[in-house]
Amino acid sequence: MHAPLFEWVIENLCKNAVDAMGSSGTIAIKILRGSDHKVFIDISDTGKGIPKALIANVFRPGFTTKKRGWGLGLALAKRIIEMYHEGKIYVKSSDENQGTTFRVELKSA
């Protein structure tokens, strides 16, 4: 477990959630226990959502829809989760103008 990098991932998911919501909205973080020693961390927002056709691109380095975005946050998050935590990160669900949930999947001891 690389705690500082893991923290960075969660912070970046929260920053994206804030960016997606404009002036008001709700962020929820849920920690769930799955079968086979799996732990899920779901970060949900009530923001603008990701168009279906773009979901496949969000982890690509350089993909951004923001004026001042680098498109690096999710690409790095994916590397950190896969390389340092042997986990997975993906878009669990997203609906336009309803919101988005990103899931981080980890193995617990």
Ligand SMILES: Nc1ncnc2c1ncn2[C@@H]1O[C@H](COP(=O)(O)OP(=O)(O)OP(=O)(O)O)[C@@H](O)[C@H]1O
């Ligand atoms: N919670 C979200 N709701 C809606 N769209 C999102 C969300 N998270 C990511 N995205 C989309 O995915 C793109 C890529 O996100 P990513 O964090 O990699 O880059 P960025 O936020 O644009 O720039 P930065 O490098 O500063 O993080 C965003 O520009 C946005 O279009």
Ligand SMILES: [Mg+2]
């Ligand atoms: Mg970002």
